[in-house]
Each structure stands twice: as structure tokens, then as C-alpha cells.
Amino acid sequence: MKLVLIGPPSVGKGTCAKALSAKYGIPHISTGSLFREEVAKSTEFGKLIKQYVDNGLLVPDELVLPFVFKKLLEPNCSKGFILDGFPRTLNQAIALDAFTKIDAAILLDAPLEVIIERALGRLVCPKCGAIYNTQWKPPRYDNICDNCGSRLEKRSDDNPEILKQRYKLYLETFQPIINYYRTKNLLVKVDASKPTDEVIREIEKILVEKGLISNISAYN
Ligand code: AMP
Numbered sequence: 001m002k003l004v005l006i007g008p009p010s011v012g013k014g015t016c017a018k019a020l021s022a023k024y025g026i027p028h029i030s031t032g033s034l035f036r037e038e039v040a041k042s043t044e045f046g047k048l049i050k051q052y053v054d055n056g057l058l059v060p061d062e063l064v065l066p067f068v069f070k071k072l073l074e075p076n077c078s079k080g081f082i083l084d085g086f087p088r089t090l091n092q093a094i095a096l097d098a099f100t101k102i103d104a105a106i107l108l109d110a111p112l113e114v115i116i117e118r119a120l121g122r123l124v125c126p127k128c129g130a131i132y133n134t135q136w137k138p139p140r141y142d143n144i145c146d147n148c149g150s151r152l153e154k155r156s157d158d159n160p161e162i163l164k165q166r167y168k169l170y171l172e173t174f175q176p177i178i179n180y181y182r183t184k185n186l187l188v189k190v191d192a193s194k195p196t197d198e199v200i201r202e203i204e205k206i207l208v209e210k211g212l213i214s215n216i217s218a219y220n
Pocket of ligand 1: 009010031032033035052053054055056057058059060064084085086087088089092157166
């Protein structure tokens with residue numbers, strides 16, 4: 001199962017990808033999370049990309065592509081992967097296609113109000129990467145991760161100013177990617193303004209239709 005999740009920032013790509021990854025044992029590769037980790041650890045790569053990530057700008061392809069393809073060559077990706085946040089440019093989509101053939105590109109779509117609401121309520125666990133939302137999916141105890149007990153944080157780029165920049169960039173770049181996957185008959189659109197469980201169920205129905213899973217696992 002080689003999937004690509006596309007959609008505006010904070011539409012819920014990470015939440016859906018994590019759930020599908022846990023249910024079907026396919027690794028979730030979020031370029032944004034991996035990049036934030038590199039920045040937080042101040043690795044050589046992290047230092048190169050920090051200015052872009054902190055300001056909601058696209059990391060240049062010459063840095064992104066080798067990084068992603070190295071990940072996809074790791075043994076845990078041999079049965080497939082769920083890419084979240086990649087491709088972000090037509091050039092990345094074309095490069096991915098040359099590297100490997102994907103099975104579906106799932107476009108998670110929602111109106112701007114939903115996106116802003118989700119971004120402003122989003123909390124992430126810096127240790128295990130779990131994603132919460134103060135309104136939609138609050139942690140059991142205020143600001144504490146249900147999984148590992150760490151203190152939850154807001155993403156620094158989830159502030160209204162940077163979010164506006166990230167959304168503007170998405171609008172400027174997403175159409176060619178969508179056209180590209182539509183032409184290849186790989187694009188499927190899902191209404192992501194619904195509650196997360198329903199969105200995940202929708203994606204699972206698509207995976208069944210495409211023969212990528214035989215039935216929807218009962219495990220949640
Ligand atoms: P995300 O968590 O997907 O919203 O990504 C956070 C930030 O990481 C983005 O605002 C970009 O600065 C960078 N980023 C993530 N994925 C990519 C990509 N495929 N190409 C370029 N920059 C990216």
C-alpha cells in the first residue's frame with residue numbers, strides 16, 4: 001500500500017495517517033514531523049532547513065528529495081508507506097513517480113474555517129508524536145499526552161500569521177499536483193471536515209475499493 005495524503009495544513013492528514021499506519025502496519029512518513037525533529041536536534045540537516053520550517057516556507061527540493069527517498073529505501077517501507085506532506089510541489093510528485101509507483105493520492109479537503117479552527121486547537125506530543133485537538137480530540141488530562149504522559153505543545157508554526165503563509169503556499173502549489181494525480185487516475189477526494197473517525201472510515205472504503213486492503217479492520 002503506497003499512499004500519498006494531500007491537503008491543506010492542519011486538515012488532519014497526520015491524524016488519519018497515524019491511525020491507518022497503526023491499523024494496517026504501514027509506516028507513516030510525515031516530512032513535516034521528520035523535519036521538525038531534525039531542527040529540534042540541531043542536526044546538520046536541521047540547521048540547513050530551519051529557516052524554511054520556522055517560517056512556513058518550502059524546503060528546497062534538492063534537500064527534500066534525497067531525504068525522502070532515503071527514508072523510502074529503509075526496510076520498514078518495503079511493504080509500503082503513507083506519505084504525509086510530500087509531495088508538496090509538482091516537481092516532487094514527478095520525482096516520486098520516477099522513484100516508485102504509488103497506489104493512490106488521497107486529497108483531504110475542508111473549508112478554510114475548519115482548517116484554522118483545527119490548527120489553532122492542535123496540540124502535539126513532542127515525545128511520541130500523538131496529535132490532539134482541544135475541541136475535537138482533547139487529551140484525557142489537560143495538556144498531558146494520553147500515550148506517554150509528556151506535556152503537550154503547540155506547533156510553533158500553528159500561529160495565525162505563519163498558518164496564513166502556509167495556507168497561501170498550499171493554494172499556490174496544490175493544483176498542479178492534484179491535476180497530475182487526476183490525469184494518472186490516482187486521485188481520490190475525501191471530505192475532511194467530518195469527524196476524524198468518519199474521514200478514516202471513508203479512506204478505508206477507498207482502500208477496499210482499490211484492493212489495497214481486503215476489509216476494514218475492526219481495530220480502532
Ligand atoms: P507540515 O507538518 O507538513 O505542515 O510541514 C511543516 C513544514 O515543513 C512546512 O511548512 C515546510 O517548511 C516543511 N515541509 C514539509 N514537507 C515539505 C515538503 N514536501 N517540501 C518542502 N517543505 C516541506
